[in-house]
């Protein structure tokens with residue numbers, strides 16, 4: 001029976017290894033839990049600090065009517081990491097439910113210079129006045145020492161970028177009528193900013209992640225963090241451009257000036273994204289060093305539109321799609337003076353629907 005002490009030793013080692021592994025796993029799980037908790041507490045304490053000494057402004061609107069600044073502040077204090085919807089170059093966006101029917105999207109911006117606060121507030125007040133069915137409304141803001149909060153209406157269907165390029169398997173591909181409606185809605189929103197707002201507004205960062213979808217899948221142009229209010233008689237502003245690579249008009253790289261025609265170019269890129277389902281930085285647009293502009297020109301010239309259309313679009317009206325490609329080509333002209341104004345782009349897009357009638 002010389003084997004029995006050896007077996008006993010094996011059993012003891014196995015038991016010890018089992019107990020040790022349980023202890024290590026528990027320790028690792030505890031560390032993960034503690035880290036998560038610390039992040040949530042950090043984010044809460046940051047918000048609490050900022051809410052302690054700042055100024056909340058809620059604009060009068062049907063959505064925010066029943067809500068006092070104090071009540072909104074209280075709700076904002078409860079925001080935590082689990083409420084995060086997304087984040088961008090300027091900060092984090094949180095979902096803020098107010099009641100069963102109403103919810104806001106709160107964007108926390110990292111703070112710049114204190115001297116810019118007064119100009120920033122003036123701009124926000126002007127943004128609060130902009131009400132249009134294709135623009136995401138700003139309901140209020142909060143200015144504090146370390147952060148600024150912007151309170152927008154919540155868009156329940158997220159961004160066009162996620163709808164076109166998101167990886168979720170549950171997501172149904174957008175059909176042509178939905179894409180067409182989104183293109184028209186976004187064009188109407190931008191056209192309103194360019195032609196109907198006084199002072200006129202250049203968006204300066206038109207891209208698919210700044211086109212959000214409301215509950216009816218109607219497009220709403222968002223994110224005026226980069227927009228600059230200009231005087232009615234000006235055709236351009238000459239501040240440094242902070243747009244997004246892939247959407248910026250070629251002249252930006254030479255002049256550094258933002259113009260309405262620059263927004264038209266960026267909209268042309270979004271239109272191409274809707275048609276092809278590809279991001280502007282996709283390598284198929286850069287075949288043999290060709291740029292987006294030359295790519296779309298070649299596609300239209302060679303009548304290759306049907307091959308270039310998003311492969312997830314199983315059926316689409318050929319003439320409408322061809323016309324949409326032609327409009328994108330006009331928006332993407334390398335000479336800004338040859339690009340149509342946004343009001344003309346909208347008109348051309350609206351006329352597409354008459355092709356089938």
Ligand SMILES: Nc1ncnc2c1ncn2[C@@H]1O[C@H](COP(=O)(O)OP(=O)(O)OP(=O)(O)O)[C@@H](O)[C@H]1O
Pocket residue numbers: 085086087088089090091092093105107136152153154155156158159162205209210212222223
């Ligand atoms: N009003 C809103 N309603 C619903 N979701 C929103 C709203 N605003 C922003 N989001 C979501 O939060 C994400 C981040 O938005 P944000 O504007 O901060 O960054 P971005 O537009 O993706 O990038 P950048 O900051 O570089 O412009 C968006 O992609 C969108 O999905």
